[in-house]
Amino acid sequence: MDRIVIIGAGQAGAQAVASLRAEGFAGAITLVGDEPFPPYQRPPLSKAYLSGDYARERLFLKPDSFYAESQCDLRLGVAAVDLDRKAKTVTLSDGAGLPYDRLLLATGTLVRKLPVPGAELPGVHYLRGIAEVDGLRPELVAGKRLAVIGGGYIGLEVAAVARKHGLDVTVIEAAGRVMARSASEPVSAFYEAEHRGHGVKFLLGAMAQGIEGRARVTAVVTDRGSVAADAVLIGVGVVPDTSLAESAGLPCNNGIVVDEFAATADPDIFAAGDCTNHPDFTGGRVRLESVQNAIDQAKHAAASMLGKGTAYCEVPWFWSDQYDLKLQIAGLARPGDVIVPRGDPASRKFSVFHLRGGTVAAVEAVNAAPDYIIGRKLIAARAQPAPERLADISIPIKSFV
Amino acid sequence: MPKITYIEQNGKEHTVEVPVGWTVMEGAVKNRVPGIDADCGGACACATCHVYVDPAWQAKLKPRAEMEAQMLDFALELKPNSRLSCQIKVTQELDGLVVHTPKSQH
Ligand SMILES: Cc1cc2nc3c(=O)[nH]c(=O)nc-3n(C[C@H](O)[C@H](O)[C@H](O)COP(=O)(O)OP(=O)(O)OC[C@H]3O[C@@H](n4cnc5c(N)ncnc54)[C@H](O)[C@@H]3O)c2cc1C
Numbered sequence A: 001m002d003r004i005v006i007i008g009a010g011q012a013g014a015q016a017v018a019s020l021r022a023e024g025f026a027g028a029i030t031l032v033g034d035e036p037f038p039p040y041q042r043p044p045l046s047k048a049y050l051s052g053d054y055a056r057e058r059l060f061l062k063p064d065s066f067y068a069e070s071q072c073d074l075r076l077g078v079a080a081v082d083l084d085r086k087a088k089t090v091t092l093s094d095g096a097g098l099p100y101d102r103l104l105l106a107t108g109t110l111v112r113k114l115p116v117p118g119a120e121l122p123g124v125h126y127l128r129g130i131a132e133v134d135g136l137r138p139e140l141v142a143g144k145r146l147a148v149i150g151g152g153y154i155g156l157e158v159a160a161v162a163r164k165h166g167l168d169v170t171v172i173e174a175a176g177r178v179m180a181r182s183a184s185e186p187v188s189a190f191y192e193a194e195h196r197g198h199g200v201k202f203l204l205g206a207m208a209q210g211i212e213g214r215a216r217v218t219a220v221v222t223d224r225g226s227v228a229a230d231a232v233l234i235g236v237g238v239v240p241d242t243s244l245a246e247s248a249g250l251p252c253n254n255g256i257v258v259d260e261f262a263a264t265a266d267p268d269i270f271a272a273g274d275c276t277n278h279p280d281f282t283g284g285r286v287r288l289e290s291v292q293n294a295i296d297q298a299k300h301a302a303a304s305m306l307g308k309g310t311a312y313c314e315v316p317w318f319w320s321d322q323y324d325l326k327l328q329i330a331g332l333a334r335p336g337d338v339i340v341p342r343g344d345p346a347s348r349k350f351s352v353f354h355l356r357g358g359t360v361a362a363v364e365a366v367n368a369a370p371d372y373i374i375g376r377k378l379i380a381a382r383a384q385p386a387p388e389r390l391a392d393i394s395i396p397i398k399s400f401v
Numbered sequence B: 001m002p003k004i005t006y007i008e009q010n011g012k013e014h015t016v017e018v019p020v021g022w023t024v025m026e027g028a029v030k031n032r033v034p035g036i037d038a039d040c041g042g043a044c045a046c047a048t049c050h051v052y053v054d055p056a057w058q059a060k061l062k063p064r065a066e067m068e069a070q071m072l073d074f075a076l077e078l079k080p081n082s083r084l085s086c087q088i089k090v091t092q093e094l095d096g097l098v099v100h101t102p103k104s105q106h
């Protein structure tokens, strides 16, 4: 086995290169990315980089010398457009054919487009990569009106940055609360109140139906009235980029289906990162959108490609920065979990534990790193603490492990 | 540009230039200094950028903020001079700073 090709030069792709070399692979590695940039971290895009106080080169995950010294053939600005599993060859948009012995798909996600009229107007933005942020930043002018469609992490992080820059910000969200898909009610309520305190306006339970404007956007029309806007950010989630895998007949179901070794149905093809649907630590399956998953799954995929794989069953973790608040989440929350709040949100330092069948399944911690870290340990240990003790802040969180 | 020296457990030294405003973690990552993982990229969310500040420099650094102290509390082999390198901003005054990387970040 001497040729490994990696499609997708993002967080998982870069990690795979590093891990393959660290594991002693001496063959050829080709890393293909359709963006014109070497692999970079996305979290700062909706935070410091959008804000303008973070130079672009700080986003890059590795210095150029890394690829040279790792003897990684980095092909940027070209997409993989065809995968021939019989011939074990990937074809690139520039016509090049790349034969492989093992292939890693690390294609990440695509933004979910909002299927409403006017969504193509100038002044309407999505946020996924450097190019989009560079397009959005000039809109951050004090006094301008920004409508954010979608009250998830990215929408709220952008709202926070925009308020800091003095824009008039309205968040339009279809659900009855912000971060409805990923956070518990107490956390949603807290974040909504914080944003309101910073001057953000909300239109909750409102469906965006269209975007108005002639040369540029002027308003977002919803079923609960219209919101005047000089610029619009659409942050309504992402979809896994499974096009290459699907066209090659690999099983996909909200992501490329892989096992705990990051292997697809084809013994020579592996997948890692946001694009995968994989077994989770609770025995279910999940698709995650997080740096942790991209790094950890890529490490496992690299080892698996070299025939020394171990099962990936790490407890997922994630964070979000809004204003001076750090939200840290570990585990996987599910509807129906028993919610155990710990601490008073009014103190701006609290957490929410999720118990499933008495076992800690997830924790959300706001400015409460100890609860987050101990929570991670409790989840990994399948601990079953008494809920009333967990809720009692007079009992130190450390005493639970 | 301020120079920062990273010393590995095995004694190997790496002295690199780091722009003012960047962090000590970024100085290591961008120069491929081993021993600092920095999984979260500097968000104070992973505690895999742990370093020991050389005793001669300890007093010259701003003290740990609360979030950093809380995250560090769970690092392996915590010492009084432990820091999360992503939370140390490089300034001109830190020219010559010496930090030691730990045995492991996990
Ligand atoms: C604005 C924003 C903020 C975020 N904040 C956080 C955060 O605070 N914390 C956190 O944990 N996570 C955060 N995330 C999520 C995190 O960035 C992702 O989970 C992570 O980048 C996933 O890594 P990946 O390698 O799977 O995909 P990506 O990093 O998305 O990389 C995939 C790459 O593959 C390329 N590609 C796709 N198809 C092809 C093809 N056919 N040919 C060539 N190239 C292809 C794509 O263009 C892309 O460059 C954020 C994401 C965004 C967008």
Ligand code: FES
Pocket (backbone or CB within 6 Å): B025, B037, B038, B039, B040, B041, B042, B043, B044, B045, B046, B047, B048, B049, B084, B085, B086, B087
């Ligand atoms: S890089 Fe993650 S805490 Fe420093």
